[in-house]
Amino acid sequence: MTTLASLNTLTDSAFVAALDGIYEHSPWIAQRAAARRPFATLAALKLALQDVVNTSSEAERLGLLRAHPELAGKAAIAGELTQESTSEQAASGLNLCSAGEYARLHALNAEYNDKFGFPFILAVKGPTGRGLTRTSIIETFARRLKNTRPDEFAEALRQVHRIAEIRLNALFDVAPQxxxxxxxxxxxxxxxxxxxxxxxxxxxxxxxxxxxxxxxxxxxxxxxxxxxxxxxxxxxxxxxxxxxxxxxxxxxxxxxxxxxxxxxxxxxxxxxxxxxxxxxxxxxxxxxxxxxxxxxxxxxxxxxxxxxxxxxxxxxxxxxxxxxxxxxxxxxxxxxxxxxxxxxxxxxxxxxxxxxxxxxxxxxxxxxxxxxxxxxxxxxxxIAGSSRYLVELTGVASHAGTTPMGMRRDAAAAAAEIVLLVEERCSGVPSLVGTVGQLEVPGGSVNVIPGACKLSLDIRAAIDAVRLAAVDDILAGISAICARRGIEEKLWKIVEADAxxxxxxxxxxxxxxxxxxxxxxxxxxxxxxxxxxxxxxxxxxxxxxxxxxxxxxxxxxxxxxxxxxxxxxxxxxxxxxxxxxx
The missing domain is CATH 3.40.630.10 (Zn peptidases)
Structure with a gap:
C-alpha cells in the first residue's frame, strides 16, 4: 500500500510513476510536484498537485482538460478509457445507458465541445465518492452548458481536482469516515x-x-x-x-x-x-x-x-x-x-x-x-451586521395608454430607482453589500401603471459604522426619490443585528x-x-x-x-x- 512516508522518499521518477493516472494523461503535474516534498498530510499533497495545475500556463491547463474522455462517448463505447476512467464511469452506470440516454449524452457532448472547446468533465463519483445517478449527471451537464467559457473553464478544472482527490483516496486506501x-x-x-x-x-x-x-x-x-x-x-x-x-x-x-x-x-x-x-x-x-x-x-x-x-x-x-x-x-x-x-x-x-x-x-x-x-x-x-427593511410604496394606478409619462406616479418606477440606488451605494466599499431580494407589484396588470409596490432592503457589513452610514444614505435617497415622483413611502425595520x-x-x-x-x-x-x-x-x-x-x-x-x-x-x-x- 502506498503511504505518504514512502512517497516522500521515492526518487522523482518513482514518485511520478506512483502517481500515474491521478491526473489523466498528465505526468507533468506529478513531475513538478515532486520538488515540493515532503508532504506532511494527504491534504497537503492534494493542494500541491492542485497548485501545480493552477500555476501552469493556460495552454497546459487546456491540454489537461482535453486529455479527459467524453462521458459515455466513443472512447467509452470502444473500451479505450484508462482503467480509472472506466471504473468511475461504471460507478455511475454510464456503461448501462439506455439508447435514449446515450443519444442525449452524445448531443450534449457535441454541443458542449462546440461551445467551450474541451470535453465536459464531471467527477461522476460525486460528493460522497460513491457515484452520481445518470439522471443527475445529465441534469448537471445541461445546467453547466449555460455557463460562460471562463466560468466553465474554472469549473472543469475543479472537477479535475475532485477526480484526482478521489483517485488519491483510493491509492492511499483512505476513506472520509x-x-x-x-x-x-x-x-x-x-x-x-x-x-x-x-x-x-x-x-x-x-x-x-x-x-x-x-x-x-x-x-x-x-x-x-x-x-x-x-x-x-x-x-x-x-x-x-x-x-x-x-x-x-x-x-x-x-x-x-x-x-x-x-x-x-x-x-x-x-x-x-x-x-x-x-x-x-x-x-x-x-x-x-x-x-x-x-x-x-x-x-x-x-x-x-x-x-x-x-x-x-x-x-x-x-x-x-x-x-x-x-x-x-x-x-x-x-x-x-x-x-x-x-x-x-x-x-x-x-x-x-x-x-x-x-x-x-x-x-x-x-x-x-x-x-x-x-x-x-x-x-x-x-460575521457581518445586518439591517433589513420592508418598504411599501404607494403611487396612483392609472391607464397605461392615456397617462403621459410626465404625469405618472409610478410606484414600480420608483422601486426600480431604489434598486439602482442600493447597488450604487454599496458598490466599491469593502465588506458592504446591499440587496433588494423581494420586489412585488401587488395586483399588477399589463395595461395599468403600478399604483403600489413592495420591496425589501438588506444591508450588511463587517463594520457597523459602515453599514449604518449606508443605511442612512439609502433611506434618505428613498425619501428623495419618492418626493420627486409623488410617491408615499412606509418602512418597517425587521432586523437590526450588530456585526x-x-x-x-x-x-x-x-x-x-x-x-x-x-x-x-x-x-x-x-x-x-x-x-x-x-x-x-x-x-x-x-x-x-x-x-x-x-x-x-x-x-x-x-x-x-x-x-x-x-x-x-x-x-x-x-x-x-x-x-x-x-
Missing amino acids: LGAQVMDWCETIGAWSDPDTGLTCAYLTPAHRRTAAQIMQWMADAGMEAHIDAVGNVVGRYAAHDPDAKTLMTGSHYDTVRNGGKYDGRLGILLPIAIVAHLHARGERLPFHLDVVGFAEEEGVRFRSTFLGSSAITGQFDPALLDALDADGIALRDAIRAAGQEPGAIASIARKPEDLLGFVEVHIEQGPVLLERGLPVGVVTA APCAPRLMDALGAAVERAGVPRFDLLSGAGHDAMQMAQITEVAMLFTRCGNGGISHNPLETMTADDAELAGQVLLDFLRSYPA
Missing part, C-alpha cells in the same frame, strides 16, 4: 420536508419535529445526554469527568429556508455529533463539557423572526414573539405547546456566561471564496489546527448571519467555514459539499477541541 457519516445523515433528514418536493423545514412543523427527534437520537447513540428544550433546541452534552468543569458549546441550526439545501446549518450540528461518537468509541473525554446544540430556528421562515433558538440560549428571547402568528393564524406559543414544550419555561434555558468557555460553529461558506481559492476550509474573522467579530485567540487556535491538517490558513468574512452572532452576546465565538460546490450556491437545492471537505473540517474541529486554549 466522519465526512461520509455526516453526508449520510444529511441525506436522511434532508428527505423530510414540509411540502412533498424540495427541502423546507420550518419551525415546529411535522418535518421539523421529526428532524429534532432524529438529531436527539443520534446524539444519544454517540454517547451524549440529549434532550429537546422549551424552544425546540436539541441539546446534547458530552460530559467531562469533572462535573464542575466549564462548558464549550458548538452547533448550528436545523431549520431551513423554503426549498433550501441539505447542509446549511446542519453540517454544524452533525459534524460535532460524529466527532463525539469517535471520542466515545475511544473512551476519550475532554477536559470540559462539550454541548452540541441544534438550534431550532434561525431562518425566520414561519414566524418571520430569526434566531429564536439561539436567542433563548443567550437569554435574549422576546416574550412578545409568543403572540406572533404564522400564515395559518397559529400563534407561536400554541405551536410550542403543540410540540410538547412549555413557553413559560423558555427563560430558564438561558446560559450563564461564567459557565462557558466559548462557542465554535462549523458552517458551509454559502459563497464562492473558498471554492475559487481551491481551499477546503477557512477561518472566519467576523460579531470572532475572538482572535480562538481564530488562532482554529488556524493552527487548519495548518496542522496540511492546509494553509485563510481568513474570510461571513456575509451571512449565523447563530454565533447571538452567542457572541454571552461568550467568545469562532467559526470554521467549509467550501461549497456548484459555484458556492446556498439556500438552494443545488447546495453541495464533499465528504472529503467535511472530513477535513472534522479533523480540524477535533484537533481544536483536543488543544483548546483554555
